[in-house]
Amino acid sequence: MMNLRSSWSLLVLLVFAVMFPSFGEKYYVDLVMKIMILSVFALSLQLLVGQTGLVSFGHAAFFGIGAYVAALLSPQSGPASFWLLFPAALGAAGLYALAVGALSMRTRGIYFIMVTLAFAQMAYYVFHDTKVGGGSDGIYLYFRPEIAIGSVRLLDLGQPLVFYFFVFAALVLTFLLLAAAQASRFGRALAGIRVNEQRMRAAGFATYPYKLAAFVVAATLAGVAGFLYALKDGYVNPEILSWHQSGAVLLMIILGGIGSLRGAVFGAIAFVALQEFYQSQAIFGSLAKHWQLPLGLTIIAFVALMPKGLIGLGAQLRSRKAI
Amino acid sequence: MTLLAAKNISRHFGGLRAVDDVSLTVERGEIHAVIGTNGAGKSTLINVLCGEIEPTSGRVELMGRDVTRWTQPRRAQEGLGRSYQRTTIFPNFTVRENCRLSAQAKWQKPWDWFTPAMRCNSSATAAENALQRTGLASLADAVAATLSHGAKRQLEIAMCLATAPQILLLDEPLAGMDSEETERMLELLNELKVSHAILLVEHDMDAVFRVSDLITVMVNGRVLASDTPQAIRANAEVQEAYLGAHLEERVTH
Numbered sequence: 328m329m330n331l332r333s334s335w336s337l338l339v340l341l342v343f344a345v346m347f348p349s350f351g352e353k354y355y356v357d358l359v360m361k362i363m364i365l366s367v368f369a370l371s372l373q374l375l376v377g378q379t380g381l382v383s384f385g386h387a388a389f390f391g392i393g394a395y396v397a398a399l400l401s402p403q404s405g406p407a408s409f410w411l412l413f414p415a416a417l418g419a420a421g422l423y424a425l426a427v428g429a430l431s432m433r434t435r436g437i438y439f440i441m442v443t444l445a446f447a448q449m450a451y452y453v454f455h456d457t458k459v460g461g462g463s464d465g466i467y468l469y470f471r472p473e474i475a476i477g478s479v480r481l482l483d484l485g486q487p488l489v490f491y492f493f494v495f496a497a498l499v500l501t502f503l504l505l506a507a508a509q510a511s512r513f514g515r516a517l518a519g520i521r522v523n524e525q526r527m528r529a530a531g532f533a534t535y536p537y538k539l540a541a542f543v544v545a546a547t548l549a550g551v552a553g554f555l556y557a558l559k560d561g562y563v564n565p566e567i568l569s570w571h572q573s574g575a576v577l578l579m580i581i582l583g584g585i586g587s588l589r590g591a592v593f594g595a596i597a598f599v600a601l602q603e604f605y606q607s608q609a610i611f612g613s614l615a616k617h618w619q620l621p622l623g624l625t626i627i628a629f630v631a632l633m634p635k636g637l638i639g640l641g642a643q644l645r646s647r648k649a650i
Numbered sequence: 651m652t653l654l655a656a657k658n659i660s661r662h663f664g665g666l667r668a669v670d671d672v673s674l675t676v677e678r679g680e681i682h683a684v685i686g687t688n689g690a691g692k693s694t695l696i697n698v699l700c701g702e703i704e705p706t707s708g709r710v711e712l713m714g715r716d717v718t719r720w721t722q723p724r725r726a727q728e729g730l731g732r733s734y735q736r737t738t739i740f741p742n743f744t745v746r747e748n749c750r751l752s753a754q755a756k757w758q759k760p761w762d763w764f765t766p767a768m769r770c771n772s773s774a775t776a777a778e779n780a781l782q783r784t785g786l787a788s789l790a791d792a793v794a795a796t797l798s799h800g801a802k803r804q805l806e807i808a809m810c811l812a813t814a815p816q817i818l819l820l821d822e823p824l825a826g827m828d829s830e831e832t833e834r835m836l837e838l839l840n841e842l843k844v845s846h847a848i849l850l851v852e853h854d855m856d857a858v859f860r861v862s863d864l865i866t867v868m869v870n871g872r873v874l875a876s877d878t879p880q881a882i883r884a885n886a887e888v889q890e891a892y893l894g895a896h897l898e899e900r901v902t903h
Contacts, residue, residue: 504763513760515767519751522740529700529738530813531726531755540760 337589341499348491357559360491362599363498364555369579369591370501371548376577377586378509379541380521384440384573385427385447389420389546391568392450393553395460396420398468398563406470406485413472413554420550421543423450428542432535447573455565465564468557484558494555498592501548505588508544517541582629584636593637601625651678652714653817653847654699654730659708661694668694669705670871676817676847681839683850683858686868692851693735695868696819699849700732701725712817726755731815733806735822735851741795745786745805748794749777753812773812780812783841785834800831807835817847824854836861859883867891 344363348356368390375381396416401407431442454460471484484490508514519527520534527534557563566572575598583594605611605618605625633640654676661669669691676682684692697703699710701722710718717725740748753776754767768774781787784804789797794805807823820839824832832854839861842848852858858865859879866876867888875881875888882888 507766508763510766510768511763512754512758512765512767512770512773513763515747515751515754516758516760518743519740522742523738525702526734526738526740526752526809527755528722529702529726529732529734530752530809531723532758533721533723537760 337592340592344495348488353487356487356491358599358603360494360559362596363494364552364559365576365579365599366592366595367498367501367555368549368552368576369583369595370498370505370588371545371552372576373580373586373588373591374505374508374517374548375541375545376580377590378514378521379517379538381538381542382440382577383443383542383545384570384577385443385445386545386549386576387568387570387572388427388447388450389424389549390553390556390572390576391454391563391565392420392423393417393550394557394563394567395454395466395553396550397472397554397557398466399460401468401470401472403469406473409472409474409484411472416554417547417550420553421547424543424546425539428539428546432538432542444570444573447568448570451565451568451570454568460563460565463565465562468561468563471558471561490558494559497551497555501551502588502592505548509588513537513540578626580636582626582636584638587636587638590636590638597629597637652676653678653712654849655709655711656695656699657709657711659695659698659710660706661691661698661703662706667871669698671708672868672871672873674866674873674876676849678816678845678847679843680863681843681848681850681861682864682866683852683862684866684868685852685855685858689870690868691871692868693821694871696732696821696849696851700730700819723755726813726815729814729816730819731810731813731817732819733810733821733823735825737799737802737806739794739802739805739809741793743794744790745792745794745797745808746777746781746790748805749780749808749812750774752809753777753780753814755813776812776814780808783811783838784808800827803827804831804835807838811842815846817849818842819849819851821851822853823850824852824857832857 344359347359351359372386375383393416396419397412400412400415427443427446431439431446434442455463460466471490473480474482474484482489482493484493516527516532516537520537524534556567579594579598580591581594582597583592584590601622602618605621606615608615633643635643652675656672656674659669659672660667672695674682684695686692698705701720705718709716712725712728712730740751743751750773753773754770757770757772781790784807786801786804786808789801794802797805803823803826810818824835827835836857839848850862862879864876865879865882867874867882869891874891875885877885
C-alpha cells in the first residue's frame with residue numbers, strides 16, 4: 328500500500344494539521360480547513376481519474392449538490408439534525424451520480440469528458456437560473472447541524488475548534504477508506520479496467536457496474552466535501568458547481584500526481600497556496616486581481632517540469648542524479 | 651462432449667462478409683485448429699464466439715445453451731477463456747498480478763473493501779498454478795512490460811488459464827515464439843486438451859498438423875473444409891486454395 332518513505336510526509340502533515348489551531352492565526356486556520364475540504368474533494372476524484380482512468384470534467388456538480396442540500400435542508404430557526412442532513416446531502420450527490428454515470432458511462436474518452444461536463448452544467452444552471460437555491464445570489468446556512476443522540480449533544484460543530492477537528496477527521500477517514508479500497512479486490516479491478524478494460528472483460532469482469540460504482544462512490548465523497556464546505560462558510564452559491572470548479576479539482580490531482588492519494592492532498596495544498604500567493608495584494612499590489620494569469624502560467628510550468636506531479640518529484644530528482 | 655458450438659455464424663462489416671455461414675464444434679479432449687490466410691475471418695470468428703462482437707446471424711452454444719446474446723464477461727464466467735493475437739496484458743503490473751487479477755474474476759467480492767486483494771488466497775493460488783504451467787514462475791515478480799516477446803505470449807496464455815476456463819480460444823499463441831518456446835507451448839496444449847476443449851487459430855502449419863485433432867480451413871469467411879489433419883493434407887481443394895505446394899514440401903518430407 329504505502330512504504331515508509333512516502334508516509335513520513337503524510338505524518339508531518341498530520342502532526343501539522345493537529346497542532347496548527349493552537350498557534351495559527353484565525354485566517355490561516357480557516358485556510359487549512361479549506362485545504363482539508365478540498366483534499367477530500369480531490370481524493371474523491373482520484374478514485375475516478377487516477378484509479379479507474381475515467382476523466383470526469385463535471386465533478387463539481389456533486390460537490391455543489393452536497394453543499395446545496397446541506398444549505399437547503401437547514402432551517403433558519405435552529406440547527407438541523409446531522410443524522411438527517413448528512414445522509415441527505417450524500418444521498419442526493421450519489422443519486423445524481425447514479426443517473427449521470429449510468430448514461431455517461433456508455434461513452435469513452437473525450438466524449439465521456441464532454442458528457443460529464445454537460446450534466447454538471449445542467450446542475451449549475453438549475454441553481455443559477457431558478458429560485459431553488461436563491462439563484463445566482465446563493466443561499467445561507469445559519470446553523471451548523473447538531474450531532475446528538477436523543478437529547479445528548481455529542482459534538483458542537485458551532486465551535487470553531489470542534490468543527491476544525493471534525494473536518495480533519497473527515498479527511499483522515501476519507502483517505503483511509505480510499506487507501507483500503509485501492510488495495511482491495513475492488514480497487515485492483517478498477518486499476519485493471521484503467522489499464523486494459525478489454526482484458527478485464529475477457530477474464531470475466533462485467534466492467535460497466537464497476538465503473539458505475541466508482542463513479543457513484545467518487546461523487547458521494549465529493550458530496551461529503553461539499554457538505555463540509557457549506558457548513559464551513561455558511562454560504563453557497565452556484566459558482567461551486569461551475570466548470571471552473573471541476574477544472575480546479577482536476578488541476579489539483581494533476582499537480583499532486585495522478586493515481587496517488589498523497590498526490591491528491593499535496594495537489595490541494597499546492598493549488599490553494601498558489602491561489603493565495605497570487606491573490607495577495609501585499610505582494611502583487613494591484614496586479615493581484617489578475618491572479619489567474621500567473622496561476623495558469625505556474626501550473627503550466629509545474630506540469631511541464633513535473634510530469635508525475637509533486638509526489639513524483641523525489642523519484643525524478645533521484646533519477647537525474649543517477650545520470 | 652461438445653462444449654462450444656457455432657451454428658451458421660455470419661458477421662458482416664458493411665458489404666464485407668468477414669465470417670459467412672460458419673459452423674463448427676469444439677469438444678473436450680480435442681484441439682480444433684482453424685487455419686486460413688490473413689483476412690479469412692479467423693479472428694472475427696473468435697471475437698464472435700467469445701462475445702466481443704455480435705454475429706449478424708447464427709447461434710453460439712456453450713455447453714448446449716444458447717449464449718448468442720450473452721455478454722463476454724458472462725461467457726467467461728461460464729468457462730470460456732480466450733487469448734489475443736496482439737498481446738493484451740496489464741503492462742505495468744507484475745507478471746504475478748497479471749494472473750492474479752485475471753483469476754480474481756472468479757472471486758470478485760467487490761463490496762469487500764477492507765480485505766487487501768493480496769490476501770485473496772483463491773486467486774493467488776490460481777495465479778501460481780497458471781504461472782507454473784506456462785513456465786513463468788521464475789519471472790513472477792517482473793513487471794510485465796519488461797518481458798521478452800515470447801514471455802509475453804506465454805503470459806497471455808497464463809492469464810487465460812488463471813481464469814480456470816473449460817474452453818480455450820487461442821488466437822495465434824505461437825506467433826513470435828522461438829522454437830524452444832513453441833515446443834513448450836505445444837506440450838502444454840497437449841496436456842490441456844485432456845481436460846479442456848481448445849480452438850486454435852494458428853499460422854505455424856507444422857505445429858497445427860502436429861497437435862490438432864481436427865482442422866477447419868477458412869477462405870474468405872467461409873469454411874472450405876473441415877476434417878482430420880490427414881484428410882486436410884490430402885484435400886486437393888485445400889491445397890489449391892491455401893496450402894499449395896508449400897504444404898507438400900513441408901509436411902510430406
